[in-house]
Amino acid sequence: MKESGPVLVRQRLYAFFEALETDLRDVLEGWVVPQVSREQMFGPYLQALLEREAKESRPESSPARLLDYLHLSEAIALLHMHDRRLPSDIAAHFRSTAQFLDELVPIRHRVMHIRSLLIDDPETVLRIAAVIAKNPGPWTRTAKVVGRLISEPEWAPLIDLPTPVSRILQNLPLPDFDETGLVGRGEEQRSLRKLILDGRQPVVTVAGEAGVGKTALTVSTLYSLLDDPECPFEAILWISLKAEILTAAGVEQLTVAARDALGIAEALGAPLGVGFLETASQLGENLRGIPALVVIDNLETVDASEVITLFDALPVTTQLVLTSRVGLGQLERRFPLGPLRQRDAQHLLRALARTRGLEVIATLADREMVSIVDALRNNPLAVKWFILAVEAGGQPELLLRHQERLLEYCVRSIYDGLTAAAKILLELLFALARPAGFGELVVLSGLHVDETRMALHELQRSSLLDLDTMGGPGLVFLYSLSSTAYQFTEQVQPVATATLEEVRRRDSELRRSEERRRLDEEQRGLAPQAVRLRSDADEPVAHLLRQALSMSKRGDLDSAREMIAQAHSLAPDYFEVPRVSAFIESMAGNLAIATQQYEKALRFASETSRPVVEFFFAGHLARVGHDPQRALPLAQAAHQGLHQPETANILGQIHMYLGQHKLAEEYFSEAAAGASGKLAMIVVTNRVNLRRRLAESVADEERKPVDAFRIAIEGVELGVDAMRGGTIDRRLDEGTFECAREAARIVARRISDPVLVQDELTRLAELADSMRNVWAALPDWPYLERDLQYVNERTGSSNEVHATVAVEQAGTITSYFDDKGYGFLLTDGGSNLFFGRFSLEVAGDVTYLFPGVRVRFSLGANDRGPCAIELRVDHPPSQPVLPGRRRGVVVTLQPSYCFVQDVPTGKRIFMHRSGLLSAAEWVRVLPGVNVEFEVMIGSKGAQVAPGSAALV
Structure with missing residues (x-):
């Protein structure tokens, strides 16, 4: 059967069942009724039939046969009961088809009572109809209808579908999924039904992205309530605010039933016979004392405040069920609805393809089916759109690659309504293309913690995010864009290249920061910058704390405190936050604040991290607080827990301050052995x-x-x-x-x-x-x-203090700033020393001043302390090619050589064309081009090593 819509499917099924029931009643009337009394005829069903007759008869109507009030299951049961009174051929035919007729009973109930069809209902009816068509026997009317159903796929019987009879006043729409039935939502329907019947939730919102089946699930659930004799509602009132619909040709606009609280109230009042309303509260007056369920579909098309106004006007006996891509954001109990499970999405795709005559898709292998439903994000609307578009002549491969119309329909209105902060996070998550924790999003976005939290909540309410959890202690959420939001951003609302590059730069900086933190923890475990983590979720917070330490070292205390405040907002119970805060305040001389923060850090610290806090706290009390007596037990506990050279050193200091010189020397000796x-x-x-x-x-x-x-x-x-x-x-x-x-x-x-x-x-x-x-x-x-x-x-004595020849030392240049004329070297003993260009003994050696170059020097001093003087470059250089690659920019160009300005040092370095890894690249060398290279020390100083340079 090639169907063109859910109403057509139900009409065709209705025609089949109407014909079948007529045939069954005719057999009973023609062969059984003449032989028995009314009591014998109807047996246990007589009383129920009489009650139906009394309830449904009208004074002006002609008398109806009692047989007309039989249900299908009752008619089948009566045929079984009286089969010995039937002619042998009819009885034999009935017995051969009885098993099939029993299969039809629940389907008939769903068709005639306007309930949600199951995915295989149409196929089951077709299968049984085909059996009847081969050997119709007494089912003559049924055979004629089956013949038309099979031969005329587009035949639509002119039948007014019945209004379901129910004790509950309702105006529910026809299910719009009759072609396939409601696929794969059994568990969700049970959960939603339970939530609605719970009675403690005045507002339930079925929330999810466009097309996941919010309306279908809600309609199916509400119809199931109509069949429940325990249902507490006397009225179920429905209004749809859908403003547009997606077809194979694109998006079509619809006439919206209402735009504000009053309009919604008037539409809901229609089934109650309520006419014109002046205020929404009048609907509430009409519903007073009536247990009612008010259902508003597609809430996102109106201002949520209008629904809140309506809710306030309704009596306490009224519950609200909403479907929305966004939700109210308050009052509600959200019922999140995600895409179909992959297997269910495959079932839906096959069923839709089969009903549309697309056997080439319906018979695809599972592997190919998986690739299609994955590309469609397991979204029911996307699956339906795909089948409709293929049926209309679209190429499947192109449709899967280009879903702009679908994505525009699903996301555009939601995206346009997002705040600036929410759009920043959306672009950030797209650029990262991976899940990220809350702390990462704060650090990478530059938003305040509260801004980030509200923006994430907004994206969640808009069903644009997927959530996962990070392994390890505690519950840590990871956020990523939903597949629909990601594809919308990729295909419809692309992110600016500059934004992508900036996000990736910040992310790379955060990764490098974590690498340095790990290195510090391994090599300098008790340095202030060695921030310890409780879990990987603390990495962004540790980054902020390390930034705060760097800022305080530069004297920027205000910025450092702002960073600490951000870190505290992200992880208020993380011991390193007050520990770093205490260290910064201690260095600033704020004794009381630092002491208070260290005490707080001790309260938060775990058993394994407590000795670290005790170590820093002891140092603060001893050096800044001048209270070695109070510092001593802390230092002893830290040394007992860590037993590091640093803890031995602080114990030595405290004993020194206490005048216990012998103990101090013992601890200093212990520290020196491992330092x-x-x-x-x-x-x-x-x-x-x-x-x-x-x-x-x-x-x-x-x-x-x-x-x-x-x-x-x-x-x-x-x-x-x-x-x-x-x-x-x-x-x-x-x-x-x-x-x-x-x-x-x-x-x-x-x-x-x-x-x-x-x-x-x-x-x-x-x-x-x-x-x-x-x-x-x-x-x-x-x-x-x-x-x-x-x-x-x-x-x-002649012991006079006079100038002597200073002891010569050796070291390696670590940095040099050509434009400033100074740099730093690392002595062979591991200390950093300042040197100036004018400390060179040979002025021409300035061309050799480059990181990695070996030098000799004497020890001198300036107003800031010791420095290197009498600087001499090793000749010949001990390291012709210096370790590590450099990056620079071409600044001047000659036919066979150029000068490259090293980015970190600002030094201009000679590069011959032979310095390029590929000689053919020379034609691309122009001023402004970026180059990566290695440096060698030649007879004329630093220059690009041959064959080491590459353009970037």
Whole structure:
């Protein structure tokens, strides 16, 4: 049967059942009625038939046969009961077809009572009709109707479909899915029915994207309520606000029944016999005391406030069921409806193709079916559109690739109504093309947390998002565009290229930030920047916290606090948020706030993360709060839990502040054994400071100046040896100098006969000589010179502090800024030192100043601390080709060479045409072109290594 619509399907089925029931009644009337009494004839069905006759008869109508009130199942049962009274040929024919007739009973109920047809109802009727057509027997009327149904696929009997008789007043529409029945929504229908009957939900919204079958599910569910004797409603009132319909030819506009609360109320009042209404509250007055269910279909076509106005006007005995792509956003209990399951979408596609005579599609293999329904997003409307379009002559492959009309119909009105923030998130998720967590969306969009939350809620209400969950502790949602929203953005509403590039840049930056965080956690586990995660969901928050630390380091406290506030909004119970906040406030000198934040971090920290917070809290109390007694148990707990060089170092510091010098040295020694890099420098500085403090104590409290002097000298030697080995920073420099000053003060003021420490005094002068280039920049340098001069005069010694040849050190340039004339190098001892262009011993060596180049230097100082002076580039260079690829821009061009400006350093680098990986690329080299390359150090300085450059 080739059908052209749901009404036609039902009319044709109605004609079949009407003919079949007439044939059954005629057999009973012709062969059974004459032989038996009325009581024998109808047996157990007599009373029900009499009640139907009394209820349905009208005084003005002619008497009807009692047989006319038989249901199909009752007629079949009576034929079974009286088959011995039938002629043998009719009885034999009835027995041969009885099994098929029983199959028709539930289908007849759905057809005659305007209930939702099942997917195989039309096919079942056709199959049984074909059996009857081969051997009609006494079913003569049925055979004629079957003949027309089979021979005339477009035959539409002129039948007025009956209005279903029900105790419930209703104006429900005909189901619009009779061609196939309601496919694959059994579980959803049971759940929706239960929700409606629950009675505790005054407003239920069936929400989903366009075409998923919200109306079909709702209509089918409501018809099932009509058959339920327990149904609590006395009236089910329906209004559709659908403004357009999708056909194979495109979108057709419809006349909307209402636009506001009053119009909706008038349309709903029509089945009640209510005429003109002045206000929506008049409908409420008419419904007062009546348990009613008001159903508004396609709510999104009107302002939701109008429906809220109507809801407020209705009595408490009235419930609302809405279907909407968006929903009210308040009051409602949402019933989300997604696409069909893949198998059900395949069933729908096959059934529609078969009813439309498209056997080539109906008989496709499962694999091909899956590819089609996946391309159509398992959306029932999309499947129907596809079949209608193919039937109209469309090419399946092109239809699947170009769904612009369908997508425009499904999404356009929703998209146009989105706020700016929601559109930003939609474009962001499209550009990412992967699920993203809430924190990621905040960081990547630049929106405030509250803006992001509201925009996501808006997209969810509009059925434009899919949700998933992230594995691990806690419930973390991942958001992505629904397949419909993604295809709409791709095909109908493309995102600007600049936006795509910016999103991908931010995403790449976030990924790099996480890589650096992991590296910090592995290599510098107790550095402030080593933010620890509870799960992967914390990555965006950790990114914000690391940004806050960087901002505070630059002195931008306001921006840092804004970042902390964002992080707190995203993860209010994440211990690292108050921990980082406390660290920043502690560095800013805000003792009370920092202490409060550290206490909060301790409350949030898990058992494994608690020692980390205790470590930072102890350092804060000891160094900023000057409360080593309170800091001690925290530091001890941190060391017990972590047992790292850092925790040993903080314990040493606290014992040093408490005057427990022996314990302090034990912990400093433990820390030194495992420390490297910056921590090693900190530990050395602490050990120098410990000796200065111990020297002060021994000299002033124990009155042992000679011992004190020797302790101070030991501290000076420790610091100077470290700096000579390349472990250099301002604090170590100043700490060592203060230790030297303390030694000079003791020998000048406390030791009555300096000759007793002549050897140590000579050593002190030598150490001061070796550090003169560095210490001469310190403001207290003259006092050290004065004290040593005073001691020399007392002893008659020639130990004078004078300039000596500085110890040469080695290192590697890490950065150089050609336009600014300065850079930084990494000493072989692991310290970063500043150097200036004018510190070069050979001015021409400026062409060699490039990251990776090996240099030698002497230690000097400026107003910011130690720096490299007397800089000498290694000749010949120890590394002809420097590690790592660089990126630059061509700035000048000659026939066989050009100069490329290195992006990080701003340095202009010579590149011969042989520097290109492919010589044929030379014709594309123009000013402004981007180049990636390696650098070698040649006889004329830095230049592009041969065969290493590629245009990008």
